[in-house]
Amino acid sequence: MTAALETRNLTKRYGRRTALSDCTLTVPAGRVVGLVGPNGAGKSTLLQLACGLLTPSDGDIRVLGERPLGGSPRVAFVAQDTPVYPGFTIAEHLRLGARLNPSWDAGYAERRIAALGLDPAQRAGALSGGQRAQLALTVAAAKRPELLILDEPVAALDPLARRGFLQALMELTAESEVSVIMSSHLIADLERTCDHLIVLRDSAVTVAADVDDLLATHHRLTGRRQDPAALSGGRAVIDQRHTGVQSTLVVRSTAPIDDPGWQVDRLDLEDIVLAYLTEGPR
């Protein structure tokens, strides 16, 4: 099956600043992918390269097997702050979508607007942040894209609006084959919504894996202070903290850890991401 996104040594420089460095990854099709990383890590740059809004400085990027082109009907993009046309009504947004997109699903768009309880005659400029995000998602989804790219779509929304948006996204992925790549700083949301995760740090890919694999293979180990080098082979120490008497490690291991010297606890996705973002001895 063709990958939704494939990059080889992808690099993007803005002048002397490197926003993305030597990035190699494969995102399988049909997944809902979360993209996380600190401010400035290169998330928006990667997403804009995937949409064809930017061109690589070096390396290669393929989206659905092709070099990305701005305006491809196979890809829909919702940029940060979910932009809409403030002077246009909701109905005008849908008419514009129909005019611009050969695969426009008018029935879907109208059903969603009705289900959201929105008045088609209302101007987009008068919508709340949550309603605007829902309109942007409706327009993107009604294109019936093969890949939907969302750049921090819920960042400005209150918890209720965020839940509504993510619910709509989950319904969309349940009823269609669309692949999704979504950046967010809200890892708990990604844990509920995504089945694959990419962590960017310092312009590079630190981790790219299925969420189930990440949850199954990462553990917190707590025990008396000791050198993590004493851990048996096949275990990677992602993060370590030490007090005078105690060591706490985040470890990646495919084999079970049954060493009685360690208390072993499960980690949630946020713990795992934070370990990769702060990785290094302390």
Ligand SMILES: Nc1ncnc2c1ncn2[C@@H]1O[C@H](COP(=O)(O)OP(=O)(O)OP(=O)(O)O)[C@@H](O)[C@H]1O
């Ligand atoms: N148009 C630009 N010109 C110059 N530098 C840029 C430009 N766009 C981004 N950068 C720089 O590239 C780096 C990566 O930026 P990018 O917006 O991709 O990060 P991000 O992970 O999306 O950050 P955030 O979480 O804050 O949205 C940053 O150092 C940023 O300052």
